[in-house]
Amino acid sequence: EERIKYGYPERTELKNLIRQYNFIEIPEGATIEEFTSIAKENTALLGSINDALSELKSDGTINRILEKYISVDKINTSGTMTNGKCGDNLTWTLYNDGELVISGTGDMYNWTDPTAVPWNMHHNQIFSVKIDNGVTSIGNCAFEECKALTNITLPDSVRTIGGMAFLACTELKSITIPHGVESIEYRTFHGCDSLISISIPDSVTSIEDMAFYGCISLEDVTIPEGVTSINYWTFYNCNGLTSIVIPHGVTG
Helix, strand or coil: CCECCEECCCHHHHHHHHHHCCCCCCCCCCCHHHHHHHHHHCHHHHHHHHHHHHHHHHCCHHHCCCCCEECCCCCECCCEEEEEEEECCEEEEEECCCEEEEEECECCCCCCCHHHCCCHHHHHHCCEEEECECECEECCCCCCCCCCCCEEECCCCCCEECCCCCCCCCCCCEEECCECECEECCCCCCCCCCCCEEECCCCCCEECCCCCCCCCCCCEEECCCCCCEECCCCCCCCCCCCEEECCCCCCC
């Protein structure tokens, strides 16, 4: 991956801009070496540096090139904000335009709390998610409270979507669940206020507790014939729901 070096403007001006983002305290009087070390070790700061550098570049300040440069690993010509690992063979990259891309093969990690998800500190900066073919699961809590998320693409390789995976994604309007997914898990779409439509494939056999709880914009749902179990409070408080088709084979 190509790395770039930004011309280093006046130290105090850049550090003051970084401080505005409130991710980390930059010690007063820090040397360039200390500042660089902090930047390379703190991914939250890397996102801030990228924003600050963009601001400096837009008003021409970045053009005042000094003799010293700062080279930050994760800021590159493709506009990457930050990246990391989210499965044994999966990586994630968040771009400056708000697109989160997950690549690789196999299962995503599961998390018990959204604060443990590696992109959580940027959750309000994620506008779209692209998951590449080869990813086989979406982890528990993976996109919980990504309140700016409006669009997600799930590949046919996905076989499992974890509980609370999209809980409180309040701007998500539609989603297509890939064929091969067998269960819509506990609270998967709970509180997705803007969700209007969802495509449920024939492969689904169960819909777990509170899967669509509070999806107040959901208008109609067709549940495929293969579903045999719909659990507690699945469609509770779905005030906009006008039509739902439940198969004869549902027993509980």
